[in-house]
Amino acid sequence: MAHAHESNTKRIWVVLILLTVITTVEVVFGIIKPASLHLTSFFGISPLNWLFIILTLVKAYYIAWAFMHLEGEKKWFRRSIVWTSIFLICYLMTLMLIEGSYLYSTLSPLVKW
Amino acid sequence: MEANIAIPLDGKKTWNGGGQKPFGARYGKMMMWFFIVSDALTFTGFLAAYGLTRFKFIDSWPIADEVFTHFPGLHGVHAPMYYVALMTFILIISSVTMVLAVDAGHQMKQKKVAWYMFATIIFGIIFVGSQAWEWKNFINGSYGAVKTTDGKVLQFVKDGHQIALSDFVVGERTDGRVQHERHNGLWFEEEETIANYSIAQIQNSYKSNSDIQIRSELIDPVTKQKIILSREEGMAQLAKTKLVIEGANLKVNEYGNTIFADFFFFITGFHGFHVLSGIIINIIIFFNVILGTYERRGHYEMVEKVGLYWHFVDLVWVFVFTFFYLV
Numbered sequence: 001m002a003h004a005h006e007s008n009t010k011r012i013w014v015v016l017i018l019l020t021v022i023t024t025v026e027v028v029f030g031i032i033k034p035a036s037l038h039l040t041s042f043f044g045i046s047p048l049n050w051l052f053i054i055l056t057l058v059k060a061y062y063i064a065w066a067f068m069h070l071e072g073e074k075k076w077f078r079r080s081i082v083w084t085s086i087f088l089i090c091y092l093m094t095l096m097l098i099e100g101s102y103l104y105s106t107l108s109p110l111v112k113w
Numbered sequence: 114m115e116a117n118i119a120i121p122l123d124g125k126k127t128w129n130g131g132g133q134k135p136f137g138a139r140y141g142k143m144m145m146w147f148f149i150v151s152d153a154l155t156f157t158g159f160l161a162a163y164g165l166t167r168f169k170f171i172d173s174w175p176i177a178d179e180v181f182t183h184f185p186g187l188h189g190v191h192a193p194m195y196y197v198a199l200m201t202f203i204l205i206i207s208s209v210t211m212v213l214a215v216d217a218g219h220q221m222k223q224k225k226v227a228w229y230m231f232a233t234i235i236f237g238i239i240f241v242g243s244q245a246w247e248w249k250n251f252i253n254g255s256y257g258a259v260k261t262t263d264g265k266v267l268q269f270v271k272d273g274h275q276i277a278l279s280d281f282v283v284g285e286r287t288d289g290r291v292q293h294e295r296h297n298g299l300w301f302e303e304e305e306t307i308a309n310y311s312i313a314q315i316q317n318s319y320k321s322n323s324d325i326q327i328r329s330e331l332i333d334p335v336t337k338q339k340i341i342l343s344r345e346e347g348m349a350q351l352a353k354t355k356l357v358i359e360g361a362n363l364k365v366n367e368y369g370n371t372i373f374a375d376f377f378f379f380i381t382g383f384h385g386f387h388v389l390s391g392i393i394i395n396i397i398i399f400f401n402v403i404l405g406t407y408e409r410r411g412h413y414e415m416v417e418k419v420g421l422y423w424h425f426v427d428l429v430w431v432f433v434f435t436f437f438y439l440v
Contacts, residue, residue, distance in 0.1 A: 008216055016209045020202065027198040030178075030439045039337060049440045056435040060428055067212045067424045069417075077136035077143070085150050089157045096161040100168025108172060112263070113331050 015066040022055050145418045149425045152387075156429050159383065160436055163376045173330040175369035176339065177438045179275065183250045197438050200243045201430065207236030208427040215420045218413025223402060226416060230399040233423065237392040244385045251377065254360030257308075258367040259315060261353040266369050268328040269319075270341055278310055278359070281325050282318045286311040308357035316351055327351060330369045377437065384433055387426045394419050 029037070029048060037048040065071045070078050135143065167174050177193070184192040214229035257278035258268045269276050288311045291297065293304035319325055327347030331340045342350060358367040366374035398419050407413045 007220060009213065012209060012212050012216065016205065019205050023198060023201055023205070026435075026439060027194050030194050033178075039335070052435050052439045056431055059431050063208065063424055063428045063431065067208050067427070068421055069212075069215075074137045077138055077146075080136075081146055081150055085153055088154055092154075092157055092161050093164065096165040097168055100165035100171075103165070103169040104171050107169065113265075113329065 011066060015062050018062055019059055022059050026052060026055055139414060142414065142418055142421070145421050149421060152425065153429070156380075156383070156432070159376075159380050160432065163380060163436065166372055166376065170370055170372075172332055172334075173369065174332070175330075175366075175373050176332075176337075179339075180251070180368045181247070181438065182255065183247075185246070194438060196243070196247065197434060200240060200247070201434050203236055203240050203243065204427050204430050207233050207240065208424055210236065211420045211423045215413070215417050218407070218416045221408070221413070223405065223408050226407075226413060227399065227402045230395060230402055230416070234392055234395050234399060237388055237395065237423075241385055241388050241392065244381060244388075248378075248381075251374070252360050252362065254358075254367045256367060257310075257357070257359045259312070259351070259354045260356040260358055260365065261350060262355045263353065265350070266330055266358065266367065267347075267350055267354070268339075268367070270326050270328045271324050273341070275328065276325070278315065278357070281322055282310045282315055283321075284314055284317060286314050288313060308359055310357055312354045312357060315357065316354065319347070319351055380433060380437070384426070384429055387429070391419075391423050391426050394422065 029051060033048065037051065038046055040047060042050060064082075070082070134140075138146075179193075181197060182191050182193050184190065184196045210229045210232040214226050214233065217225035217229060255277065256268060256275050258266050260266055269278070269281065271281070290307060290311060292307050293299075293302070295303065298304075319327075323344065326344065327342045327350060328339050329342055329350070332338065333340050356365065358365045361367055361374040361377075363371075363375055363378065365371060368374070398415055401407060401415065402413075407415060
């Protein structure tokens with residue numbers, strides 16, 4: 001709101017190009033799936049999955065900051081939104097994924113293939 | 114006791130989003146943001162449940178590349194990811210036209226706002242249509258599979274590539290099974306579409322064609338590919354068949370775990386419903402723009418608010434895309 005009457009058109013187009021490039025990179029890696037990234041493991045999941053997750057977070061950052069204009073909001077308004085969401089999402093995800101791994105380690109020995 | 118009264122009653126104007134501006138944002142926009150936070154947590158709940166289930170069945174989860182392989186106009190061509198990448202791009206473009214509408218609103222350019230809103234609505238409709246097409250392919254299925262008595266889904270491969278039941282099943286079905294319809298059975302009951310092939314037909318075709326192998330759901334941890342069984346093992350598994358599956362629904366799924374289909378329908382469906390409601394809200398605001406409501410009000414903050422919702426829908430799709438199709 002501080003810069004309510006300025007036009008941010010240039011910034012918007014730059015962000016569009018960034019998002020398009022990132023999506024293209026994701027899709028190319030998703031189709032090729034290089035063995036060195038796909039079949040190895042790094043902190044529990046493959047480096048390819050880390051790449052996808054990080055690029056997704058980068059995209060989320062640009063959508064929230066540029067398109068949803070969080071960068072123009074007051075600092076503590078932004079924090080009340082971003083910190084709350086990130087904390088709760090990380091919390092829930094961590095618990096559920098740990099639980100999922102536990103279910104796998106408990107139940108999979110009982111499945112006969 | 115002034116703190117008890119947030120806004121003096123006589124200063125309240127219903128349609129300017131509230132006179133007070135905590136954090137420098139009008140109430141309307143602030144509440145939209147907090148609605149988005151809560152909605153984001155709803156989606157987190159769904160994606161977390163999806164993650165839990167996937168981790169629970171980590172050794173047999175369907176591989177997205179083998180599930181979503183269609184592209185309009187390319188029949189029988191293995192095209193993983195292209196279509197969903199196109200959908201993602203369409204949604205990003207619609208986000209851009211939306212933010213351009215908000216930008217034009219800041220400059221009070223009514224015509225520009227209207228045109229950008231219109232473009233956003235069109236791209237939104239294209240996206241929902243694309244999702245419907247994706248659903249159609251998923252529901253109809255592309256190959257067909259069988260399910261055994263112990264709940265395993267068996268797919269058929271030739272030279273390492275999956276083939277459809279229609280590619281190798283020969284002969285006539287001899288079990289005399291016909292579709293139950295009102296005119297040949299009970300008039301008050303209907304039956305879901307039955308499979309094109311009988312179990313015996315598939316078993317016999319497998320026996321007589323030594324090129325065909327069976328692919329199990331189990332993933333080889335080294336190659337991260339589904340394990341292909343030997344002819345003998347395949348025969349033993351196939352003998353346990355209890356059901357022929359063509360396509361996917363909430364009960365059976367030719368791609369593997371049924372719960373994969375359940376989550377697919379539920380999460381993309383919930384997202385699609387958000388897009389649909391976003392389109393409807395956008396249309397309402399679009400007409401308000403044309404009628405000059407915001408011109409008379411003196412600001413285009415309503416466009417900004419629906420813009421926030423629309424971008425949120427895009428934001429969610431970015432995560433759905435990653436966790437359903439990429440990871």
